[in-house]
Amino acid sequence: MTLVLKNALVYTGNGFVKNEIIIENSTVSAIGVSVSSDGAERIIDCKNNYLIPGFADVHVHLREPGFSYKETIKTGTTAAAASGYTDVCSMPNVNPVPDSMDGIKAQTDIIERDAVIKVHPFASITKGRKGEGELVDFASLKDIAVGFSDDGCGVQSESDMKDAMKKCAEEDAVISAHCEVNELLHGGYIHDGEYARLHNHKGICSESEWAQIERDCRLAEETGCRYHVCHISTKESVEIIRKAKARGVKVTCETAPHYLTLCDMDMKEDGRFKMNPPLRSAEDRQALIEGIIDGTIDVVATDHAPHSKDEKSKGLKGSAMGIVGLETAFPVLYTKLVKGGIISLEKLIELMSVKPREIFNLGSGKIAVGEKADLALIDINRKFTVNPDEFKSMGRATPFEGWELCGKNIMTICEGEVVYEAI
16 A cells, blocks of 8 residues: 655654655655655545654563453554554463463464554563573574563572573573562562551562662673563662663663652552552652663553453452553653653653664664654644543553543554554
8 A cells, every 4th residue: 555644743863844755565665845646545634743653562461372351462452553552562471371482373373363563472581481490492482582581470590590691692682571589579569668558558679679680780791681671660770770781781671651650659449550560659750750861761661461350350459460551651651751841752752662673673763765664643732531441452450540641642554554543
């Protein structure tokens, strides 16, 4: 299909320029103030909205195969497409675990059949994704997996992680680590902070996260492995990664919208406020904001983690950990951080579109002739109230329910095909 996009404010990498674009055979074939519409099968008036590289989420739980009562690849990628994502990386806590070619093929078969956008699966680090024991065959999986992660489990043994990093360094593969020291959890389920003390909940200490990050940064320095830290939430984590980067360690990291906009004192006695890692203190939140401003934090990922209504209806203690995030990520961050004067729109696009692609080799993140046409059209003035009943995801648990937000995706183009529109 040949598409012509007119009257778009096109992201240049440094700002936005009003321009027109021709898309042919899945790529951008021309950019100019008055490109020809001859032979176009469709002409789209972008109405002075912002045309940006499609978002790339490097931390999404699509739940399939194995847990399709929570989410499916079809519903999850439909939600992603509606939100401006053209690429998502699926985490390995599915059944069968993608710890072998057969295991990962069980997922890629469904992706090929049902995915609305591009899905890049992670393989696990350990057999069975147990966080310990036998390591996977990294060499055999590296060409099909976007990286290696035991997400949901921290790799407990230093020697196991060091061996994994050595092998990944040999293959130039990325380890994307969920960092959690099991022996420091002590049955906790929310942050060990003021809210937990006031409401008599068992807390999860910050050290359970940052201690493993500190260990892994040291191991990454020793092995030369490309090391990515999942969903950081503490001020200590930010500082450890900042110092490691200054030493030249090949470390990158992500945080999530809820850690940048909420803290433990914003919680209610409701499972939609329960996730892992938990919402931390206001001081931790400020350190994360400083981390995205100075570049210590490279990426904002959602950790989209849908569960059934029953699994999230048992309060803070009994509910499953995890919230949905795809359909609120950009509006929450645009409203709270961009409109709030904390970061620029260009910085937000870097965090959600450009840097994720660089780290995980998902494309250039540029809108340029010859590049894949993976694009999102954003109406930054569109206002709405978060209503989980309107989500395309099967998950409904969000701490942002009822929030008044601004900025919404109105069209997604993936490899030259319109996969979502609400113009």
